[in-house]
Amino acid sequence: MPWTVDDLDTPAVLIDLDRVEANLGRAQAYADAHGLRLRPHIKTHKLPELARLQVELGAVGITCQKIGEAEVMADAGLDDILLTFNLIGRAKLTRLVALARRVRLGVAIDNEIVARGLSDAMAGVGLELPVLVECDTGAERCGVQSAEEATALARIVAALPGLRFDGLMTYPPKHRTLQVNAWLSEAKAAVEAAGIECRTVSNGGTPDLYSAHQVAVATEHRPGTYIYSDRSLVAGGFGTFEDCALRVLTTVVSRPTDGRAILDAGSKTFSSDTLGLPDYGYFVEYPQLVLEKFSEEHGHVDCSASNARPAVGERVTVIPNHACVVSNLFDTVYGVRGDRVERAFKVAARGLVQ
Ligand SMILES: Cc1ncc(COP(=O)(O)O)c(C=O)c1O
Incomplete structure (x- = not known):
């Protein structure tokens, strides 16, 4: 007998796989048309299977917020991971080094204390950790506050052993793409004027995914919620x-x-x-x-x-x-097409706050 939605006990989380594929395909086509690399944030689905699908469709890698999420994804074969979180403390830095030995890992930081901690951990490992300087382009979360601060931190990173300055990163305010582009362009120019190469400019978010090309200075975009969307x-x-x-x-x-x-x-x-x-x-x-x-x-x-x-x-x-927080609350979600349940997914990266 086929397994149908009627067979599921409630409450249950249903993932419409046709919609997932359409959402991913559309975003990848848009990114390809604009020469933008996609690096999806896995916070929305927390499923290695869907992270792999995103990469198969053309994403250059993935974004994680927490080391635990990155470890789960690395275990599942995802090998290019950006961690967009200031990592502090011996426990996390030990895990970071172990992870950097087995996947292409990059991190975002916004202050010197984090930079020095990363450098101390990476020194002597024989690897250079690519570092992005996080910029507060208006969302008022983390991030350096000006092009001058970005340049000062880029200089510190470039001089520290075990680290390589790779570029800039932001989690932008909604619907202010031109402001974000101006902010990041000024910061990139200031860093380059200091003689430091700025290879990557990483922008993010779903609300402005389809106007991401207006942030022309960006080389990559990190959408998360686009895979499921939500109310x-x-x-x-x-x-x-x-x-x-x-x-x-x-x-x-x-x-x-x-x-x-x-x-x-x-x-x-x-x-x-x-x-x-x-x-x-x-x-x-x-x-x-x-x-x-x-x-x-x-x-x-x-x-x-x-x-x-x-x-x-x-x-x-x-x-x-908010779809992402629901994913985080369930051990299992069900991939469906119409009324047919195609598969159960274990939400392998749920609950990983460290
Ligand atoms: C650093 C970072 N990048 C990307 C995203 C993805 O944003 P969205 O869910 O709007 O696509 C988030 C979301 O919180 C984020 O914090």
Whole structure:
């Protein structure tokens, strides 16, 4: 008997493989058309199988945020990995050196303390670790604050043993591609004026994936969420619900009042991340239902705006606001085509915060 979605217990995470392939193919075609290298961030899927598919389709390598994620990907044969996180402390640096011995590894940093720690760890290993200087082009997370600071840090990296300055990296603010391009162009020119080669300029993010060519100075782009998309991206104008490949299959377990339904999926399934939206997800079969709040194991649904209302026992699918955090909460996700379950994936890089 074929394995179908009806055979799955709930809550379960469904990954529509046709949509995944379409999302990846479209992005790779865009990147190829613009001479841009793709280095997808694996934070969205956390699956070695899909990282391999991204590389097979043309990605030059992958991006990871945490060493543990990179270790899982290296174990699965991914051999070109950028770690976009300031790595601090002996435990992580020991693992970094072990990883650098077995894959092409690069790191991003934004300060001298991290640079010196990396250099101390790499000195004597007989390898040069490529280092990108992270630039805050407006997103106000990590990153040096000016072209002058980028140049000063590039000089330090270039002079330190065990390290090789490779270029610049940013996680950009949304919808400010021209500002990002101006920032990075000025920084690249300043670094080069100091006599330091700047081979890579790594930009990222899904919201501006299809205008990434406007950041003309960038040599590579690191999209993450584009593989699954999610409700926050659709709300922000990126694609439609048809592009959303990750859905949560959940069962209505109670209808305590006419206006309320309760799901068997709460914050342990969806997380509490709204990404700035007023509620938590989009009901594919009942677009007027509102996923208004969570207990750990209960999803509270306001049915009052919907004429059609699900019955107890009915299974509904929800596109979550933020796909990446849902991937992180499940041991297994199911690859589906239509109603057929093609395979179960172990989410091998979930939960790896170190
Ligand atoms: C450093 C870095 N690069 C790339 C990405 C991918 O961004 P997105 O999920 O918008 O595609 C992220 C997301 O958090 C990130 O932190």
